[in-house]
Amino acid sequence: MKINKKSHVPDDSSSFTRLPDEMVLQIICKIIDFKTLCLCELVSKRFRRIVHQVETICFTSFTYPIAFPPIKEVIPSDTLASLGSYWSAIMCLKKFGRMKSLRIQVPSSFDNNHLLFKWKIKFGNRVDSFIYVSPNSVYHDKQLYVKANGHQEDEAEDLETYKTDGIAFQCLKDVFVRIWLLMNPIINLPLLEDVTITDSGQRGKISLSGKKVVKMRNLIHSISEAELNKYYLDLPCRISLCYVPLLELPVSGYVMKGVTLYLFDKNDLLGENIDSCMNIDLNDSEDTEEAAYSEAVMEILKKHRTRFERFT
Template identity: 45%
Template structure:
C-alpha cells in the first residue's frame, strides 16, 4: 500500500503515489472518471498523464449554454442578428442540410386543406425563435471539440447540447424523435397538454394549457416549437456523423438535449461501420443534396397508454418525412423498443407515438 503522505512531484511531474503505478493501472483509474472536463484537467498534470488520459475509451461531455443573443418565442417581429460565420465547408454543410430544408418546408407546406378545427391554418414558424449555431460558435464549444478529437481511442461517447430554443418554459411538455439509417427518414414531435395516471391523479400539466389559451393558439405555439426542435435534431445528427467519421473505434455514440427533450444515437459496431463507409463514399455534391420533405400533423384529444399506465390529453403531433418515402409507411413508429428509453418519461412518450400510429392514424393529416 502506498503511503498517503504529502509528497513532492517526481521529475516527470506525477504525484509519487501514481509514479509507482504501471500505465495500465493509471489508465483504468482515469477510465472511471468519464467526465470530459475532469479528464482535460488531468491531462494538464504532466506529460505522462496527458499521454495516458488520451487513451480512455469512454467520455461524457455536457456543453453549457452560452451568453449569446437569442429570440423569444412570444416575439413576432424579431430580426436575425448580424453574425459572420466561418467561410468553410463546415458552415456550408450546416446551411445546406439545416437552413435550406427548413425554408423549403416553410414555403411549401401551407396550402389550405380540410383538417379538424384545432389544426386549421397552421402558422409558418418565423425561424427567429432560435439561434441554431450560437452554441456551436462559442469559443468554449469549439475548443472542446478540438480537445475531444485528441481522444483517438474512443469507443463510447455521450454529448449533451443545450437546445437553441429561447423563451420556452422548461415546464412545457414535449419530446422529439428522429429516425435515420443513412439519410434522415422521419422526425416526430409530440406535445400533450396534460399527463396523468389512469386513476386521474395529476402527474404534470403543460404550462401553456395552464394559461387557458384557445386550442388554435396553442397548436400554433406547438408547431413553432416542433419546427425549431427539428432544426436542433438535424444539427445533432450532423454532430453524430462527424464523431462517427472521426473516431475509428467508436461503438456507441449519442447526442442528447440537455433537458432530455430528444436524442440522436447509434449503437453497435456494425451499424457505425456501415455509416462510416456510407459517409466516406459520398461525394460533396451528394452530401449537400437536399431531400424534399413533407409534413403531417395530428391531434388526439385523449390517449391511453396501457403499458406505462398514463393518460395524455390534448396530444399534438408533428411528423416530417422524406417525400420519396411511401405514404403511410409508419413501421418505424410501430415497433419502438420501450426498454431502450432512458427513463419513464421517454418510455411514455415512445408508447404514445406507437399508440397514435396504431389506433389513431386517421387523425394524422398530411399538409400538401
C-alpha cells in the same frame, strides 16, 4: 554524538508511481467527464499519455454551436477561437485517438423549460422519419387528472389547441444541425463506434453506432462537402398531423390532454408501412416519462389513425 535527521522525503507507497500503466488506465477510465479528464492531463506527462487512451467520454457544452466548420479540413487556430468553446472542445477530442464511445449534450433550442414535447428520428445514413409528440398537460395517473379536471372527461376538440406554432419544424431543423455535429468526431476519431448527441432538456437525441458509424465515415470520405450538405438536407417530406383531446395510457397509467402528434417521413407511415412505424423505438431510455411519451405515440397510431390529416 551523532544526530539522526528525519527524512523530509514523503512516503511514496500510496502514490500512482507504484502502479503499472494498465492499472492507472483502468482507474482513469472510470472518469468519463471530458473536463475532468483534461484536468488529469495536467498532472504529469505520464498521466497525459495514459488519459489519451480512454475509450469513453461524456462532454457537456453550455453554449450552442454557432457555426459549421469544414469537416475535412484543418481549422486554423484563429478561426477555431472564433467558433466558440464547443468547437474548441471538439478539436481537443482528436487527441483521444482510442475513443470508442462519445456522449455530447448541447443546450436546448428552447428556453422555455415548461414546454411539453419529445421527438425521435429513425436514422440510417440520413433521416428516414421524424416523430414529434406534444401534450398540453400530463398527469402521472388518472386520480391526478380527475382531481385537476373533475369527473367530466370532455373530449370536445378545440382547434386553438393545435400546436402549429413551428416547434416541431424547428426540432426537425435541429436534427440536421446535430447530424452535422456528429460528422466531425466520426471522421477524426477512427476507432469511434458509438456517438450520441442530446439536449439539456432531454427532449430528443440522435445517435449512431456500429455499422452506421462506418457507413457515415465512408460517405464523408467519398463525396465533397457540398454533396454532403445536399445529401443530409434531404429530410422527410411527407407530413401527417393528429390531435387527440384526451389520451389515457394503460401501461404507464399516465393521462395526457391535448396531444399533438406530427409524423415526417419519406414513405407513408400511415399506409403499408404502419408496422415499421410501430416498431420505431421512440425513446429507448428507462426514464418513466420518456416511456409514457413512447406509449402515447403507439396508442395514437393504434386507436386514432382516423384523426390524422395529411399535408403532403
